Amino acid sequence: MDADPIYLAPADYSVTWPVLGGFIIFGLILWAVAIWLLTRRPDPEDGHGSLPPAALLKLRRDALRRIDEIDTAVRGDKMPARRGHHELSKVVRGFVSKASGLKAETMTASDLRERGPAHLATLIEEFYPRQFGATEADASSFSGSAAAARDVVGGWS
Structure with missing residues (x-):
């Protein structure tokens, strides 16, 4: 029995399974990175803003000068009291942001109560009705x- 040997061609493998395996591995890597990013501790917001004493003095002096300018403008009827309260809030928040590294310029009153200094949160909460209230704030309370605002800026250390 002299039979010719039968030649069997290699089996064709579908490309579907390696591609599917690659997508699964890629998905697992994305999942691990997402879990790692979502469970990291946030960077401390108030620990990286320490300024040298001379820079803090200049910053304080500039903020106090700006508060005096706003006070003079409101008392001289050049600026409404509502806008004056907005400006005071911006000055105090900007000063605290630069002096401490706390992102006070974008924090709400509840954020300030949770993470900020208590005297700053109290001051900003006092400004809210005068800034956003239905009636115009009177210049006498300004x-x-x-x-x-001077107390918060002047007492900052």
């Missing part, structure tokens, strides 16, 4: 607001 001098107390300016004094409170």
